[in-house]
Amino acid sequence: NAGVTQTPKFQVLKTGQSMTLQCAQDMNHEYMSWYRQDPGMGLRLIHYSVGAGITDQGEVPNGYNVSRSTTEDFPLRLLSAAPSQTSVYFCASSPRSYNSPLHFGNGTRLTVT
Amino acid sequence: AQKVTQAQTEISVVEKEDVTLDCVYETRDTTYYLFWYKQPPSGELVFLIRRNSFDEQNEISGRYSWNFQKSTSSFNFTITASQVVDSAVYFCALNCLTSGTYKYIFGTGTRLKVLA
Numbered sequence A: 001n002a003g004v005t006q007t008p009k010f011q012v013l014k015t016g017q018s019m020t021l022q023c024a025q026d027m028n029h030e031y032m033s034w035y036r037q038d039p040g041m042g043l044r045l046i047h048y049s050v051g052a053g054i055t056d057q058g059e060v061p062n063g064y065n066v067s068r069s070t071t072e073d074f075p076l077r078l079l080s081a082a083p084s085q086t087s088v089y090f091c092a093s094s095p096r097s098y099n100s101p102l103h104f105g106n107g108t109r110l111t112v113t
Numbered sequence B: 001a002q003k004v005t006q007a008q009t010e011i012s013v014v015e016k017e018d019v020t021l022d023c024v025y026e027t028r029d030t031t032y033y034l035f036w037y038k039q040p041p042s043g044e045l046v047f048l049i050r051r052n053s054f055d056e057q058n059e060i061s062g063r064y065s066w067n068f069q070k071s072t073s074s075f076n077f078t079i080t081a082s083q084v085v086d087s088a089v090y091f092c093a094l095n096c097l098t099s100g101t102y103k104y105i106f107g108t109g110t111r112l113k114v115l116a
Helices: none
Strands: A004-007 A010-013 A019-025 A031-038 A042-051 A054-057 A064-066 A076-078 A087-094 A108-112 B003-005 B010-014 B019-021 B024-026 B032-039 B046-052 B059-061 B064-069 B074-079 B088-098 B101-106 B110-115
Touching: A004 A087, A010 A019, A019 A031, A019 A087, A031 B101, A042 A064, A042 B088, A042 B101, B003 B088, B003 B101, B010 B019, B019 B110, B024 B074, B032 B074, B046 B059, B046 B064, B046 B074, B074 B088
Parallel strands: A010 A108, B010 B110
Antiparallel strands: A004 A019, A019 A076, A031 A042, A031 A087, A042 A054, A064 A076, A087 A108, B003 B024, B019 B074, B032 B046, B032 B088, B059 B064, B064 B074, B088 B101, B088 B110
16 A cells, blocks of 8 residues: 655745645545644644545645545645745545544655745 | 643753653543654654543553653653664644544654764
8 A cells, every 4th residue: 555645755836836735545544634844833734624525724724725526635735835835744644533643645845935 | 722732842862861752732622632753854754652531551662651641731752772763853743523523733843862
């Protein structure tokens, strides 16, 4: 099993550009989420989903959109990138049970200039 | 609101020393889960342990041990006889079932440096 796959691994954008970070899991997990990791800030929840067609905001949702059309995929969209969105992004999934640990992708390092 | 505090930003120890990483959490829920994750220099996030709010039994796994105390809202992690390979950022996380849904809340992490 591939687990949680994130693409791309690295990305450089210019201010104002848009892009989509891809996340796919093959474990049939219902819960998926996006985090950003910044120095001294830990992991902050951007958006999450408890199943196909259901999404909700986390702690830092501004500037990001998500959708969940299938159980497997949970893309994160930046509509107009800003330097403040320079970060490392992690996608994670788990079964729909709050006692389950998260399975993380390997991260995407995004730089916005 | 839920919150996880890891007050130790960075800890440096010499190899073979014991080290304890602190985690303090806040929640009004009576049922919740606590987790520890490790992020080595390679960057991936690795699950270490899970503990539910009804189980205050300490856990030991090799050189790792965890002490959960509801009275102080703490879930501390001790590494005995630390090794260079233990150098990583360690995150504590809380997950509660609130209003029919749930979301994981992470602390800011503690960077552990084990010096040879």
